[in-house]
Amino acid sequence: MLEIKNLHARSEDTEILRGINLSVAAGEVHAIMGPNGSGKSTLAHVLAGREDYEITEGEVTYDGKDLLDMEIEERAAEGVFLAYQYPVEISGVSNKYFLKAAINSIHKYRDEPVISRKDFVALLKEKLELLGMDKSMMDRSVNEGFSGGEKKRNEILQMAMLEPKLAVLDETDSGLDIDALKIVSEGVNALRSPERAIIVVTHYQRLLEYIVPDKVHVLAGGKIVRSGDKSLALELEDKGYSFLQSGAETVAAG
């Protein structure tokens, strides 16, 4: 479903991604781990299409199409979803209005009819229950005045509502206490399906106890330096990232 080949990206004068290769198939859950500043969030935002980065080399194929050639909203309509590490606050736009506008925009792109008010309300109710969220939150402005946990839960709610094919979760566990982490993870697990791929970007192994990945990749210095199954995450937990630094150099040298 997603094929990243030799991806290089820079922000202003700094090269952040230095040749990423990654292949994710439908139905799989991949975890991308790495120390701070290794380029994890950049990778997530490059996939979503943020314009602050310049792609200098490489290609990304998504569902057989050139992902990098698509506009931000086009990617969303094609089923790419990014759960933000720092969800943006938009005062004056209610969550409900925002969600409905997003769904209808995506439907329009796909030449599907607009969602009826009734269907929308029913769908929203279902997803709210799934995530244990109060419906009063839907009348509040997007993310405004939300606690850290509420913001993250709201991201997963959007993901549940928009039903993406490829979901990228950027540090979704940061700032969550253990209860919130469980709820968010359950929400994500409920969305696991054979048609959907999920990339979990995280610094800590903790999240992976709840969202068990099929594959784990370690990103360091803008490259994937190691890949393995879930045991790699445990190994990292055990030894920390520092032991990888030397490994990264070895790989780079090789």
Added chain:
Amino acid sequence: MIATQSDAYQESFAAFQADQSATSPAWLNEARQTAWDRFLERGLPTRRDEDWRFTPVASLAGRNYRNVQSLSLASDTVETLLQRAKLDDDFHRLVFVNGHYVEGASSHQDLPEGVVVENLASSIREGRDLAEQLLTQPVGKEESAFTDLNTAFASDGAVIDVADGVTLDRPVHLIFLSVEDGPTACHPRNLIRLGNGSSATVVESYHGRDGDGYFTNAVTQIELAEQANLDHHKLQHEQRDSLHIASSHIDQKEHSRFCSHYFSFGAELARNELNCILDGEEIVSTLNGLYMPTGEQLMDCRTRIDHAKPNCNTYELYKGILDDRARGVFNGKIFVHQDAQKTDAKQSNQALLLSDDAVVNTKPQLEIYADDVKCTHGATIGELDEQALYYLRSRGIPESLARKMLIFAFANDVVQGVEVPAVVQHLEAILLSSHGLPDV
């Protein structure tokens, strides 16, 4: 030069006097004459006046406007405008056409005991003290050319007088319509007084018909006694070729609360002034405003808050969205007098320019003479938030729609401060349609 500008009003003042002086009480004739003399002496403001630096009003205000003395009600027009203006059948309603009260269109029965809601002409006829008191005292801190002009022509408007401890449960809706042909002027004078611990909600709406342009020159005087609570809304929907000049003067006593919501959509040139004097401790005042000029419109919003006593809080949020060749002016002054320790005053002014031909002039001012105060003002003028735009787009919303949503959100922020549902719905509908947004 000054004389020529005021000349335009000579004829109508003579006609007005001929029509009114015989039936008006002596104190009123005297107040009118004093104001008129001062107006003649001062003349209309020019751009050399610091207060009018960005608002060239002389040519519009110097037109030959005619006062409408007797109404020939073009009922279709009135009916159409009335339907447009009405918000909720449940509201008490006073309707004024070209400055004159129209009983047939108004309805204000079942008022709680101790509440007077009537038109100014009736108040004067009845010899009520409120009319004499407010019409003979200075308007606000200082008279201006336009308040003088209003006093010179003062004959009708709304009067709301609420006795101590009374809550006026339903909002009072004041509707001002200009329907007559040709350049006409009207000078509504509104008086609102709330007794100790009383509360009320007032909505003022201004509408008019297409024609040769007209001039609305409104003055509203508000007195809030201790612990009184007033929610005041103004919806300015004048015709595109009209001149709208209005000022509200609010005098607040201890523990009172005043909340003003101003929404400006119409007129060729609209100038709205709010002057609040906080003459007591523990007062809370909130001034919110939204102005959205397009085409060649010029909207000038001015607020002045005088913190005269300690321990008062004021909050001010004004937002502007300017398109085409529109011009916007915001001037907000917070004046903290020496005695007003522990003042907490926050002012924020934000503007969005949607066109490179639009201009906004902002002048937020602080004048502070007390040392233990918290005063902040912030002014931002700029583009839509790029982060928010990216966020919306990454959820599949096309850029053009995302931009509209953010413009809507920018404006909606002010609308959400309104607590009257009918007013909120009215404003949301305007915001959605004016930016071609889909309904919720």
Added chain:
Amino acid sequence: MSTENAMLEEFSQREYEHGFVTDIEADSIPAGLSEEVVRLISEKKGEPQWLLDWRLKAYRHWLTLEEPQWHNVNYSPIDYQAAVYYSAPKKKPQLASLDEVDPVLLETYEKLGIPLEEQKVLANVAVDAVFDSVSIVTTFRETLEKHGVIFCPFSEAVHDHPELVKKYLGTVVPHSDNFFASLNSAVFSDGSFCYIPKGVRCPMELSTYFRINAQNTGQFERTLIVAEEGSYVSYLEGCTAPKRDENQLHAAVVELVALDDAQIKYSTVQNWYPGDSEGKGGIYNFVTKRGACRGENSKISWTQVETGSAITWKYPSVILQGDNSVGEFYSVAVTANHQQADTGTKMIHIGKNTKSTIISKGISAGVGQNSYRGEVKVMKNATNARNFSQCDSMLIGDRCGAHTFPYIEVRNTTGKVEHEASTSKVGEDQIYYLRQRGLSTEDAVNMIVNGFCKEVYDVLPMEFAVEARKLLNVSLEGSVG
């Protein structure tokens, strides 16, 4: 609380340490202003005809102007006929070397902490000393000449580099700019001229030290700095005057021109005599300072610490013409006793991607009145212009005032202008906390006030930052119990 009150009460007392008078014979012309006086000044300076013509043009224009009234300062009317428009120490004005400088003058500057003998001077600062109407000496000229940098008295530049003066004089502040600038253009006596050639990074700080000495004399200096393509200069300016009971007028003009990729950093520590605690005497400081970022990627930065003068009226501004040019204004203004300040800046964005920053800190004590007045203008073609302004005021005592009058005008949709202002007082809890840690109340206030001004001190050249800090403490000295 009572301690604090006592501290605030005493705020109205302070000593001015540069208030002495130098006894030196002066060559002064009679008081009064007329076309004759303008001609006389020009003649005394042996000026070419074109400059006299320019002065006369300015004088005639000045006659048509009225003194501005829009500012938030009050003063009794200035009698322009009572002032002396030219005064110079009697000795030969042209000096070949420092040895020829009147020792009395050298002593004066030494006393002010500005030694003029090069071996004594801070090694990296070249000084032009202006005493009343004329420049006394300029140090390090030879060193500067090696780099092609011209740093000399304005009157000398008129003779030695007429083509440069002619090319730039009045191009940033025209002779008709405003009442005080026109007056200056008519009667300016001396000042500094700096020219930094293409690609040169000026090897040392340039500095002018202004001293008013003679009685009833107005000081009207004129400074012009031109930074050619890719050059850099940091310029410092300091000022003092003796204690006198009469008010004295100082109306200076400063023009800066920065071409492509050039940078000018202009710092002022203004410590003119502020008048006594009753508000008697003091300098009326009406100054027009403006810089033009003519070239692309050019940058002009104004930093000022204004502690002196009875009245301060100045708005160092930047016209951002070149694309990507940058304007900055950092200001600390202190008004104690009866001082009044109406100061701020103008940032006019004309070029694309232009950026400006305004940081203003106003401190009012005694019955001082401090106003920030600023204008930020984004013109129609100034795509992506950015401005950030922050104006903070601090009040010490309850008889002073702080005022903010920012004007903002935007004509471009991509422009982004942000303005923030706040007012605060020296908190009792802050003083208590510091005293509990062993500081005296006075030191505590100084620490808090210095902390309040830190953002501005951080951009001052080192020597000046130290001087500014000292000055601020002196300004507030005796004010705390």
